[in-house]
Amino acid sequence: MITRSSEQQYIDLYTQARQMIFDHSSDVMNAVRDEAFERFKASGFPTKKVERYKYTDMQALFAPDYGLNLNRLDIPVDPYNAFRCDVPNLSTSLYFVVNDIFYRGEEATKARGRNLPEGVIIGSLKEFATTAYYNQLAGKSGDAITDLNTLLAQDGLYVYVPKNVKVERAIQVINILRSDVDLMVNRRVLIILEEGAELKMLFCDHAADDRNFLATQVIEAYVGQNASLDLYCLEETHHKNVRVSNVYIDQQRDSRVNHNVITLHNGITRNRLDLTFSGEGAECQCYGCVIADKQQHVDNNTLITHRVPHCTSTELYKYVLDDKATGAFAGRVLVEPGAQQTASQMTNQNLTATPEARMYTQPMLEIYADDVKCAHGSTVGQLNDAALFYMRQRGISLEEARLLLQQAFINEVIDHMQLEPLRDRLHYLVEKRFRGELNKCDGCKLCK
Amino acid sequence: MLEVRNLHARIGEKEILKGIDLVINDGETHAIMGPNGSGKSTLSAVLVGNPLYEVTEGEAYFNGKNLLEMKPEERAHEGLFLSFQYPVEIPGVSMTNFMKAAINERRKAQGLEPMNAAEFLKLMREKRKVVELDSKLANRSVNEGFSGGEKKRNEIFQMAMLEPKLSILDETDSGLDVDAMRIVAEGVNKLQTPETSCIVITHYDRLLEMIRPQYVHVLYKGRIVKTGGPELAVQIQEHGYDWIKEEIGEE
Numbered sequence: 257m258i259t260r261s262s263e264q265q266y267i268d269l270y271t272q273a274r275q276m277i278f279d280h281s282s283d284v285m286n287a288v289r290d291e292a293f294e295r296f297k298a299s300g301f302p303t304k305k306v307e308r309y310k311y312t313d314m315q316a317l318f319a320p321d322y323g324l325n326l327n328r329l330d331i332p333v334d335p336y337n338a339f340r341c342d343v344p345n346l347s348t349s350l351y352f353v354v355n356d357i358f359y360r361g362e363e364a365t366k367a368r369g370r371n372l373p374e375g376v377i378i379g380s381l382k383e384f385a386t387t388a389y390y391n392q393l394a395g396k397s398g399d400a401i402t403d404l405n406t407l408l409a410q411d412g413l414y415v416y417v418p419k420n421v422k423v424e425r426a427i428q429v430i431n432i433l434r435s436d437v438d439l440m441v442n443r444r445v446l447i448i449l450e451e452g453a454e455l456k457m458l459f460c461d462h463a464a465d466d467r468n469f470l471a472t473q474v475i476e477a478y479v480g481q482n483a484s485l486d487l488y489c490l491e492e493t494h495h496k497n498v499r500v501s502n503v504y505i506d507q508q509r510d511s512r513v514n515h516n517v518i519t520l521h522n523g524i525t526r527n528r529l530d531l532t533f534s535g536e537g538a539e540c541q542c543y544g545c546v547i548a549d550k551q552q553h554v555d556n557n558t559l560i561t562h563r564v565p566h567c568t569s570t571e572l573y574k575y576v577l578d579d580k581a582t583g584a585f586a587g588r589v590l591v592e593p594g595a596q597q598t599a600s601q602m603t604n605q606n607l608t609a610t611p612e613a614r615m616y617t618q619p620m621l622e623i624y625a626d627d628v629k630c631a632h633g634s635t636v637g638q639l640n641d642a643a644l645f646y647m648r649q650r651g652i653s654l655e656e657a658r659l660l661l662q663q664a665f666i667n668e669v670i671d672h673m674q675l676e677p678l679r680d681r682l683h684y685l686v687e688k689r690f691r692g693e694l695n696k697c698d699g700c701k702l703c704k
Numbered sequence: 705m706l707e708v709r710n711l712h713a714r715i716g717e718k719e720i721l722k723g724i725d726l727v728i729n730d731g732e733t734h735a736i737m738g739p740n741g742s743g744k745s746t747l748s749a750v751l752v753g754n755p756l757y758e759v760t761e762g763e764a765y766f767n768g769k770n771l772l773e774m775k776p777e778e779r780a781h782e783g784l785f786l787s788f789q790y791p792v793e794i795p796g797v798s799m800t801n802f803m804k805a806a807i808n809e810r811r812k813a814q815g816l817e818p819m820n821a822a823e824f825l826k827l828m829r830e831k832r833k834v835v836e837l838d839s840k841l842a843n844r845s846v847n848e849g850f851s852g853g854e855k856k857r858n859e860i861f862q863m864a865m866l867e868p869k870l871s872i873l874d875e876t877d878s879g880l881d882v883d884a885m886r887i888v889a890e891g892v893n894k895l896q897t898p899e900t901s902c903i904v905i906t907h908y909d910r911l912l913e914m915i916r917p918q919y920v921h922v923l924y925k926g927r928i929v930k931t932g933g934p935e936l937a938v939q940i941q942e943h944g945y946d947w948i949k950e951e952i953g954e955e
Contacts, residue, residue, distance in 0.1 A: 649786050
């Protein structure tokens with residue numbers, strides 16, 4: 257019996273379906289497919305022996321059979337009418353990506369016209385992507401899943417903000433997974449902020465059907481000189497969902513990036529962040545919070561590269577793991593030679609509520625400059641017994657006391673998030689999540 | 705209200721309480737004094753059900769119910785309150801949410817609906833006055849950044865909110881300056897009624913001049929070795945504990 261390793265089915269798929277893929281995409285996106293394919297063929301999926309993938313078994317995640325909508329069949333529903341996200345009324349400009357298709361219905365057109373400043377483009381990647389930017393960051397990273405996404409992604413989201421334009425209203429993109437069969441989607445996002453531009457974007461991931469979903473995602477973001485990008489990625493899917501997301505951010509001089517990843521509910525999640533300071537005086541703040549129970553698995557892997565002097569990076573990730581959940585955080589800060597006056601702080605704090613929950617934390621500082629200030633801290637622990645008893649003596653049950661302390665723990669990260677209405681909403685969602693009430697909220701199912 | 709009989713308790717392998725007998729009736733204030741290490745804090749910890757301590761012998765009844773069989777939160781619902789010697793800080797949990805949870809859990813235990821938000825805020829405002837506690841505290845995390853005196857006043861504020869039947873003040877005067885002590889003592893006195901009782905654990909008689917006990921007990925090496933009226937506290941202040949140790953046949 258011949259057992260195929262996971263990559264073989266994708267190699268065969270591309271070989272057979274190449275023309276179909278090309279037919280439903282654009283020249284710009286097609287131009288980089290073959291080279292991505294060559295790289296993918298040569299490397300295959302990373303095994304757990306590959307350093308950056310040691311906590312999540314990619315071979316196993318990509319082994320099963322999933323359907324792929326390479327013919328770009330139409331979406332049978334209007335998400336604006338059918339879907340209510342848990343994060344409503346944030347006065348955002350709302351867009352939908354259903355599976356990996358950017359929704360172009362009437363509402364979307366209205367949304368595009370509504371409230372967007374002159375020159376701002378939020379549209380289909382197929383229509384707007386340019387070779388100058390598309391895959392320029394991602395293609396150099398040597399990541400097999402990024403390459404797989406590049407060879408399969410036929411469309412995606414394109415976001416462009418011209419020089420000195422500040423987009424006041426946050427852009428909210430709801431990524432819905434919707435299918436009657438097990439489905440793989442490959443989402444692709446390209447964000448370009450010119451000099452002085454400002455943008456806040458919120459991505460909410462939801463899985464609407466009780467099927468197995470495998471979603472790969474590549475986000476490339478170019479943040480120009482003195483520009484500012486606030487990016488929020490909120491995942492609220494289910495236990496049959498697999499999410500592998502790779503985010504690539506390049507920052508020019510004096511720019512500011514706020515990157516926030518929040519996992520409230522999931523199956524298996526692997527989030528990678530590669531952020532590079534290409535211009536001096538830039539700063540980034542990276543926040544992550546993870547609430548996992550049952551058998552959920554959340555793996556966050558970050559690489560922040562200080563290529564030039566005078567940049568500041570701050571990272572704070574917090575996990576609360578219950579039942580048999582597993583979490584991993586591998587954060588690497590690379591300070592290249594000459595990157596003097598770098599200031600970097602990386603903190604990962606984790607709570608395990610049961611003896612079976614497992615947290616793997618691996619902070620890495622690689623410093624090649626000698627005039628820098630870098631720190632990292634990592635803790636894994638349980639709730640403070642003295643605090644628990646204090647609360648019980650006031651009449652609060654042990655269970656309730658635990659809930660309050662876990663919420664307080666996670667809320668510290670949320671308090672750092674800049675988008676205030678989202679912050680308030682997250683406090684509410686976090687509480688619901690800890691009380692096991694999140695699934696009962698209306699909004700995670702498409703109405704029939 | 706409280707009846708303790710032959711109570712023995714240990715922490716790990718070390719036996720600390722070696723047979724405590726104590727009876728407290730409604731409306732009474734009892735002081736417990738004694739040298740360091742005599743078991744004063746252990747007694748209060750055992751009464752409120754701190755899991756670090758194990759009761760090896762004896763009984764305790766609170767208003768007729770078996771105290772030692774109740775969980776710490778159940779004892780609180782029955783009306784037992786401890787003002788901690790070292791109140792812990794709870795970053796991320798606001799005083800408001802903390803007190804709201806405490807009050808609503810007690811109401812739930814009594815079969816009542818949770819208090820509505822407006823009623824609750826009114827209650828907080830009212831009770832803050834008892835210990836002259838600042839309004840800014842409501843949104844701050846429990847005890848976070850509080851000075852020693854503020855922490856102790858915060859304990860009495862919580863006592864005012866929860867209206868316990870029996871409150872135990874564990875060295876509430878330690879670390880307080882004269883003014884803070886006055887505020888705390890006045891607060892405690894304001895909360896006392898003929899139906900409530902109080903155990904004041906202290907080293908110094910200064911607090912006892914303000915919170916006047918009917919009975920003073922001396923705890924020494926895990927036993928109550930002497931009981932008297934308020935004048936006993938004055939004698940201890942003036943002469944220390946040596947004379948008591950002599951009385952019971954020690955050096």
